[in-house]
Amino acid sequence: MTYNSSRRGFLKGAGATVLGAxxxxxxxxxxxxxxxxxVVVAVTGQTINSLDIHRTGTNRPSYQVAVNVYDRLVSFGTxxxxxxxxxxxxxxxxxxxxxxxxxxxxxxxxxxxxxxAGKFQDGSPITAxxxxxxxxxxxxxxxxxxxxxxxxxxxKPEQFEAVDDLTFKINLLRKSKLTLPDLAxxxxxxxxxxxxxxxxxxxxxxxxxYLHKNPSGSGAFKVASWKPGEQLVYERNDExxxxxxxxxxxxxxxxxxxxxxxxxxxxxGDVNMSFxxxxxxxxxxxxxxxxxxxxxxxxxxxxxxxxNLSFEPFKDKKVRQAIAWSVPYEEVFQTAAYGRGAPMWxxxxxxxxxxxxxxxxxxxxxxxxxxxxxxxxGHGSGFEVPLSISLSQTDWMEPAALLxxxxxxxxxxxxxxxxxxxxxxxxxxxxxxxxxxxxxxxxGWLNYPCYYFFWAYLEGHLFNSSNYRNEEIETLTGETLHxxxxxxxxxxxxxxxxEIVWDxxxxxxxxxxxxxxGTREVSGYEYWFHRQLDVRGLAKS
Amino acid sequence: MSGRLATVGxxxxxxxxxxxxxxxxxxxxxRALPGDPAVYFAGPAADEASIAQIRTALGLDKSLPEQxxxxxxxxxxxxxxxxxSTGQPVLSDLANRLPASLELTLTALLLSCAxxxxxxxxxxxxxxxxxxxLCRVLVTAGVSLPTFFTGVVLIYVFYYLxxxxxxxxxxxxxxxxxxxxxxxxxxxxxxIAGDWETWIGAVKQLILxxxxxxxxxxxxxxxxxxxxxxxxxxxDYIRTARAAGLTENKVLFTYAFRNALLPVITTLGMVFSFTxxxxxxxEKVFAWPGIGSYAVxxxxxxxxxxxxxxxxxxxxxxxxxNLIIDIAYTLIDPRxxxxxx
Numbered sequence: 001m002t003y004n005s006s007r008r009g010f011l012k013g014a015g016a017t018v019l020g021a022x023x024x025x026x027x028x029x030x031x032x033x034x035x036x037x038x039v040v041v042a043v044t045g046q047t048i049n050s051l052d053i054h055r056t057g058t059n060r061p062s063y064q065v066a067v068n069v070y071d072r073l074v075s076f077g078t079x080x081x082x083x084x085x086x087x088x089x090x091x092x093x094x095x096x097x098x099x100x101x102x103x104x105x106x107x108x109x110x111x112x113x114x115x116x117a118g119k120f121q122d123g124s125p126i127t128a129x130x131x132x133x134x135x136x137x138x139x140x141x142x143x144x145x146x147x148x149x150x151x152x153x154x155x156k157p158e159q160f161e162a163v164d165d166l167t168f169k170i171n172l173l174r175k176s177k178l179t180l181p182d183l184a185x186x187x188x189x190x191x192x193x194x195x196x197x198x199x200x201x202x203x204x205x206x207x208x209x210y211l212h213k214n215p216s217g218s219g220a221f222k223v224a225s226w227k228p229g230e231q232l233v234y235e236r237n238d239e240x241x242x243x244x245x246x247x248x249x250x251x252x253x254x255x256x257x258x259x260x261x262x263x264x265x266x267x268x269g270d271v272n273m274s275f276x277x278x279x280x281x282x283x284x285x286x287x288x289x290x291x292x293x294x295x296x297x298x299x300x301x302x303x304x305x306x307x308n309l310s311f312e313p314f315k316d317k318k319v320r321q322a323i324a325w326s327v328p329y330e331e332v333f334q335t336a337a338y339g340r341g342a343p344m345w346x347x348x349x350x351x352x353x354x355x356x357x358x359x360x361x362x363x364x365x366x367x368x369x370x371x372x373x374x375x376x377x378g379h380g381s382g383f384e385v386p387l388s389i390s391l392s393q394t395d396w397m398e399p400a401a402l403l404x405x406x407x408x409x410x411x412x413x414x415x416x417x418x419x420x421x422x423x424x425x426x427x428x429x430x431x432x433x434x435x436x437x438x439x440x441x442x443x444g445w446l447n448y449p450c451y452y453f454f455w456a457y458l459e460g461h462l463f464n465s466s467n468y469r470n471e472e473i474e475t476l477t478g479e480t481l482h483x484x485x486x487x488x489x490x491x492x493x494x495x496x497x498x499e500i501v502w503d504x505x506x507x508x509x510x511x512x513x514x515x516x517x518g519t520r521e522v523s524g525y526e527y528w529f530h531r532q533l534d535v536r537g538l539a540k541s
Numbered sequence: 542m543s544g545r546l547a548t549v550g551x552x553x554x555x556x557x558x559x560x561x562x563x564x565x566x567x568x569x570x571x572r573a574l575p576g577d578p579a580v581y582f583a584g585p586a587a588d589e590a591s592i593a594q595i596r597t598a599l600g601l602d603k604s605l606p607e608q609x610x611x612x613x614x615x616x617x618x619x620x621x622x623x624x625x626s627t628g629q630p631v632l633s634d635l636a637n638r639l640p641a642s643l644e645l646t647l648t649a650l651l652l653s654c655a656x657x658x659x660x661x662x663x664x665x666x667x668x669x670x671x672x673x674x675l676c677r678v679l680v681t682a683g684v685s686l687p688t689f690f691t692g693v694v695l696i697y698v699f700y701y702l703x704x705x706x707x708x709x710x711x712x713x714x715x716x717x718x719x720x721x722x723x724x725x726x727x728x729x730x731x732x733i734a735g736d737w738e739t740w741i742g743a744v745k746q747l748i749l750x751x752x753x754x755x756x757x758x759x760x761x762x763x764x765x766x767x768x769x770x771x772x773x774x775x776x777d778y779i780r781t782a783r784a785a786g787l788t789e790n791k792v793l794f795t796y797a798f799r800n801a802l803l804p805v806i807t808t809l810g811m812v813f814s815f816t817x818x819x820x821x822x823x824e825k826v827f828a829w830p831g832i833g834s835y836a837v838x839x840x841x842x843x844x845x846x847x848x849x850x851x852x853x854x855x856x857x858x859x860x861x862x863n864l865i866i867d868i869a870y871t872l873i874d875p876r877x878x879x880x881x882x
Contacts, residue, residue: 041715043710047626047627047838049626049627049628049629050628055628056582056583056594056595056598056625057582057595057625057626057628058628059626062628142590142591142594142595143583143591143594143595144583144591146591147591212628227637227830228627228628228629228634229627229634229637229638229830229835230711230712230830231711231715252715254710254711254715254828255711255828256709256710256711256828257824257825257828257834258693258825258826258827258828260693260696260826261693261696261709261826261827261828264696264697264700264701264709265708265709265710267701268700268701268704268708270708270710271708392841421575421576421841422576422841422842423574423575423576423577423578423581423841423842423843424575424576426580426581427576427577427580431580431592
């Protein structure tokens with residue numbers, strides 16, 4: 001459990017608990033490919049900096065600990081995509097800790113029945129009190145977990161009620177389709193409250209310090225060792241009660257910052273998996289025998305070029321449209337993304353046929369049209385504008401910006417590329433929203449168009465870095481956000497919203513990014529909206 | 542001997558204002574970094590309220606002097622604060638990563654010295670010959686190839702193509718278990734534990750990155766040895782020694798080399814301090830959990846505590862290093878009076 005597990009403790013723990021014979025091949029000097037049939041070795045470029053997703057400063061790669069080591073009340077189903085790879089299925093909600101659930105007659109509360117056999121990793125039973133404590137914590141600690149809970153209308157501890165040991169009730173503030181899916185994201189994980197409370201102090205009532213290094217959940221894997229900046233080792237919880245027992249016993253996740261080294265390791269067969277590979281490597285390795293590359297377009301995410309409506313030329317819709325017609329989409333997609341992902345340009349009609357999101361915007365590269373629009377707007381002689389990119393996302397932003405700059409010059413707009421340090425980027429682009437023309441990316445965890453609109457098109461909302469405001473969008477987003485998808489009003493309203501933002505283009509879609517994962521001798525990799533490695537389904541083949 | 546001890550104490554006392562200055566400057570410089578850590582660490586979907594909460598939690602809502610006194614008080618009590626990006630106390634981060642960097646750098650420098658000094662001596666005794674030219678070519682090549690490039694090429698040839706080198710997975714392949722923490726140097730700790738299998742594993746991991754760094758540090762050392770040897774060999778006392786009929790070996794090593802060693806040691810100190818902080822690229826390529834990449838990552842996200850801790854640790858290290866080099870001078874050249882300063 002501790003991150004600096006000693007040799008003796010490691011061996012003792014391994015021998016005494018679950019490992020038994022499987023630890024033996026581990027100690028011998030063998031290549032990874034021979035490290036045992038139930039051990040998977042994965043490499044990633046990112047650091048896991050906490051074992052507690054609720055903690056302030058916990059970074060994105062750490063979310064996977066919440067996924068693998070903790071359970072939630074419910075989870076999403078699994079589906080097979082067209083290319084044969086696996087993905088979670090947001091349309092299916094499956095039981096995890098909860099055995100069943102139902103809405104009360106007035107629809108203003110959900111009652112969950114917990115599995116009677118549910119056990120935490122320390123063997124104690126999972127009770128409704130644990131669920132309540134965990135949810136109270138998520139809505140009370142502030143920061144990201146609280147914001148994410150709020151997205152599902154889970155805002156204050158009074159909403160959560162432990163009716164009896166195995167019955168948990170959520171009183172709803174409003175009827176919302178987002179509540180149930182929001183219970184399946186990594187944040188509302190169920191913590192062993194007895195252990196946590198025993199390690200809480202007066203200054204630290206939510207045991208932030210303890211759970212930061214000592215996860216205590218009921219998930220399919222335990223953390224066998226954690227060395228931040230080096231590796232994290234998962235070890236199977238043989239007593240897992242919330243799902244079928246995973247087939248691998250141990251997953252070693254090694255941090256290797258250099259993409260070239262990660263690629264060499266995968267090609268040589270010394271690791272079984274490379275998570276979040278650069279597009280270039282994914283493209284070049286996709287033809288390699290023995291290596292399977294899963295490239296999954298990231299749901300509800302678009303890489304965008306955003307003209308800021310607070311700045312003069314962009315107040316005019318025609319100028320924004322002119323820019324949308326001038327982007328060399330195909331070149332940008334091939335150069336910046338190596339063709340991995342989904343094109344978001346060249347849509348057939350200016351009115352959407354369905355409510356799929358994201359879908360192709362009705363723009364393509366047409367410089368004559370762009371020039372004509374600029375002429376109409378009275379900017380025929382062009383203007384100058386800085387095009388801002390983030391230094392920590394240069395992998396795609398730099399090539400995209402250079403190509404866009406080139407085409408803008410052809411219609412008379414002189415763009416100068418301004419590179420902003422990563423630490424400044426969020427403040428400049430999202431908080432102060434002071435960049436006239438910039439690249440931006442947003443992906444919503446909850447896969448509904450209205451959820452994307454809520455974050456990216458409503459005035460003042462974080463990812464609306466274009467300072468866009470449209471009265472109709474404000475009203476329609478508010479109406480659709482909590483509405484059920486099968487409501488007859490839903491689809492027409494969403495179509496109208498899409499039509500408006502296509503016409504007014506405060507965000508010019510470039511392409512839908514993809515997550516690349518290379519595997520070797522391992523099957524069962526599944527794409528999740530949180531874009532982190534779920535090791536529960538992996539199997540050595 | 543007691544005089545020397547007293548001088549050492551005196552020198553350490555002299556270092557105190559330097560350290561104080563470093564504490565103040567590192568504090569001010571980190572505050573001058575662009576970016577707002579509260580916003581950064583509040584995460585992607587944070588709102589105003591949660592950013593404010595985090596600002597309070599980090600103590601960034603206080604005035605600058607107040608923040609400084611809190612920081613200074615913590616440093617005095619041995620608490621360097623908590624790094625937000627790694628989620629660990631800065632002290633334990635440094636304790637983990639500094640030995641990793643030191644182990645790599647020291648091995649690389651040993652290797653580098655073992656090649657550079659004989660090469661420099663050879664080149665100096667035979668100026669203008671093939672050995673001299675070979676020395677020049679080697680050091681020029683070493684210094685002109687960037688370390689990340691050499692690193693990637695070495696990985697490509699010895700790991701990817703030939704399969705001789707172990708997988709470049711940091712300090713130990715995952716199949717080994719790290720030795721009990723005593724010094725943090727895996728080679729020493731494994732030797733203490735008597736675990737020679739792990740020791741060999743650690744050496745294997747060390748070879749490629751150490752060669753990469755050694756190639757880079759070869760140039761200043763070899764050039765300095767050559768220059769110092771040339772000037773020593775052309776000096777009066779060597780002529781006298783030769784005239785007195787001393788053997789060539791005696792002249793070369795006892796008289797010339799010993800005198801030439803001083804500038805070499807000075808260079809070595811400079812190269813060491815430079816390499817320790819600057820081998821970020823080598824660390825990245827070989828997934829080496831060292832202090833250079835730690836500092837750079839902390840800097841990028843404006844992780845104040847980590848940056849300050851790094852600067853302070855480096856300052857302490859340099860003070861110690863300079864002291865050691867000064868003591869080494871007196872050992873090599875008795876004419877240098879340590880006590881007189």
